[in-house]
Amino acid sequence: MESCTVDLKALAWHNKSLVEGCPAVSHISRSHSSCSADTCRHDPSTVYTQLSYLDSPRSNSSNGFATRRKGGELSTRHWWLVGLVFLVAATAGVGVGVPLAFRGDPSQSLDTRLEFAKKILAEFPLIDGHNDLPWNIRSFIHNQLEKLKLNESLKTVEPWSVSNWSHTDIPRLLEGRVGGQFWVAYTPCAAQYQNAVQLTLEQIDLIKRVIKKYNQYLELVTNSQDIKTVFKKGKIASLIAIEGGHGISNSFGSLRMMYELGVRYLTLTHACNTPWATSSVIERQSPDAKKTENFGLTDFGKKVVQEMNRLGMMVDLSHVSTQTMRDTLATTQAPIIFSHSSSRALCDNPRNVPDEILHEVKKNRGIVMVSFYADHVSCTEPANVTHVARHISHIREVAGIDHVGIGADFDGINKTPDGLEDVSKYPFLLAELLRDPTWTVEDIRKLIGENIIRVFSEVERVRDDLLAKGVEPLEEEIHPEYLRGKTNCTYIFD
Numbered sequence: 001m002e003s004c005t006v007d008l009k010a011l012a013w014h015n016k017s018l019v020e021g022c023p024a025v026s027h028i029s030r031s032h033s034s035c036s037a038d039t040c041r042h043d044p045s046t047v048y049t050q051l052s053y054l055d056s057p058r059s060n061s062s063n064g065f066a067t068r069r070k071g072g073e074l075s076t077r078h079w080w081l082v083g084l085v086f087l088v089a090a091t092a093g094v095g096v097g098v099p100l101a102f103r104g105d106p107s108q109s110l111d112t113r114l115e116f117a118k119k120i121l122a123e124f125p126l127i128d129g130h131n132d133l134p135w136n137i138r139s140f141i142h143n144q145l146e147k148l149k150l151n152e153s154l155k156t157v158e159p160w161s162v163s164n165w166s167h168t169d170i171p172r173l174l175e176g177r178v179g180g181q182f183w184v185a186y187t188p189c190a191a192q193y194q195n196a197v198q199l200t201l202e203q204i205d206l207i208k209r210v211i212k213k214y215n216q217y218l219e220l221v222t223n224s225q226d227i228k229t230v231f232k233k234g235k236i237a238s239l240i241a242i243e244g245g246h247g248i249s250n251s252f253g254s255l256r257m258m259y260e261l262g263v264r265y266l267t268l269t270h271a272c273n274t275p276w277a278t279s280s281v282i283e284r285q286s287p288d289a290k291k292t293e294n295f296g297l298t299d300f301g302k303k304v305v306q307e308m309n310r311l312g313m314m315v316d317l318s319h320v321s322t323q324t325m326r327d328t329l330a331t332t333q334a335p336i337i338f339s340h341s342s343s344r345a346l347c348d349n350p351r352n353v354p355d356e357i358l359h360e361v362k363k364n365r366g367i368v369m370v371s372f373y374a375d376h377v378s379c380t381e382p383a384n385v386t387h388v389a390r391h392i393s394h395i396r397e398v399a400g401i402d403h404v405g406i407g408a409d410f411d412g413i414n415k416t417p418d419g420l421e422d423v424s425k426y427p428f429l430l431a432e433l434l435r436d437p438t439w440t441v442e443d444i445r446k447l448i449g450e451n452i453i454r455v456f457s458e459v460e461r462v463r464d465d466l467l468a469k470g471v472e473p474l475e476e477e478i479h480p481e482y483l484r485g486k487t488n489c490t491y492i493f494d
Contacts, residue, residue, distance in 0.1 A: 098123050100442035104434040117430035118177060120441060125179025125231040126426055126448040129369035129407030130241070130318070130340035133168045134206050135186045136160075136411050143206050150214055164414040167422035170217050173236060175424035179449060180227050180237035182265065182339065183207045184412070185247070189272035192246035193486045197254050200247035204240060204261050211238050222262050224456035227449075241316070241339065244270035245277055245304070250478040252307055264456070265314035265337060268304070268324065275482035276301035278321040283350035296323035300478050302331045307474045309334045312463030314456065317341075318371075318407075321350070325357050334462035335366040335455045340407035342371050342391040345398075347379040358399040367455045368395050369407030374415035385419030389432045392447065393439075401443050405452045 098120050104113075140159050141147040154160035154169040173181070185203035187196050211218045219230045221237040230237040240261070245268045248254040255266070269279035276298045283294075297305070305328055308315050315332055317325050318341045328336060338361075344352035353361070353368050361368060370391050374383035377391055395404040410416075410423050419428050430448070433439045 098441050102441045104436045104439045106435045113431040113434040114427055117427040120444055121177035124445045124449055127180035127452050129182050130184055130409050131181050132184050132186055132412030134183055134203050167410040172422050172424040176426040178236055179231045182239045182241045184241050184243045186243040187247045189270055196246045197249045207240050224453050227453055239264050241265045243267045245274045252474050259311045259313050265316045267316040267318055269320050277324050280319055280321050280350035282321055294321055294323050297327035303474050305331045309462055310466045310471055312460045314459050329360045329364055334459045335364055338368040340371040340409040342376050343394045346391055346394055347376055349376050351376055355398050362399040362403050367403050367405050367451050369405035372408040372417055372420050373413040374417050383417035385417055385428055385432045388417055401446055402451055404447055
């Protein structure tokens, strides 16, 4: 049985008091974006009623968890002893490492499992792969941070409080014990061939300004080693990502400059094709359309992946078509990520990852970070925290425990599972997993953060190897034929 010592500062970080004396935000009238409704990522008219999560007993048939004790599983007496050890240690001011071999126990109450989950989160950082708060700041208040008190609850402040898309503020991040977050610079597909690069740069600027303004809680991180360092300071390690390859406007120069600004992953597509990669949206089209459009990665697209490998930028395959997944996995020299996707075997949606790809992700040493979007975790019934746990367990079963993570997509979804309504609810997911005796603390440590740190580190190692080999930046330009007739905003060199 392994053990390690918890850093007391990290253990107590989530109890940090918020800034006192700040006035409450006055009513903010709903602001209107210049984008039309059809540029939104999901249907904003959808209304979803969230029910409070009840931890009712479940039969074996409903959750698939065994009821008999297995070797290494905690008995009721052992769970009480664990709690007593932590209590005595806390009283004495001594740090106690969470025993990594401890297993889940379905007989334990939600409160018992929840407290144990919080102990885990105090010792090991939970790193979420995808949060769209920056886009909501743009949509609701046009990036005017003087109108935002992120260090106060937004649950009673309009327009945040009346939007199904809003799930994030600093108090809830602290309550959820979030240790690291990829903040997303998202740009709508309608900006492709127009001002996508400008909008992407503005969103990167916004993320950096938010981190700087709330530096008591957040700290910018641009390499894998600093994530745990920042976590031990009691802050949330904050990383920058771009969602949608159209955000670089087919330019290696734009890609390189965005890396210099701190971007550490790029989602190759969003809900639209780029000239060099196809999106999952084409898989909803007719068979004839699929035949003509499902080209996966073009030669230029493969060079985008190669340049990302050279830079040390992670390649994100959420939102891409299955053929683009295959082509990317065949091209990349570094592990890939799915920053916010779930299992297609459990919910047959093109946004999810099929088992055949999960096997390839294992070979690639990549990671699938499970999304919480209700319609992607349950295709047949209202989603709850158990559905998300099933997706995580399925990916663990097919790809292995080293290749699964968490990428909720909060603030980018308008339907959340019952029990996972906002960023404060991550401990409830761990408590749900702790109902399953096949989950150990070591497994959960990998799920919540160790796996994505390992992937990030390996991507950096590939970068260093390519640098040592003298691999030069790519200088090709996309062929003008891919752009003709699609824009009047781009100067084309003949």
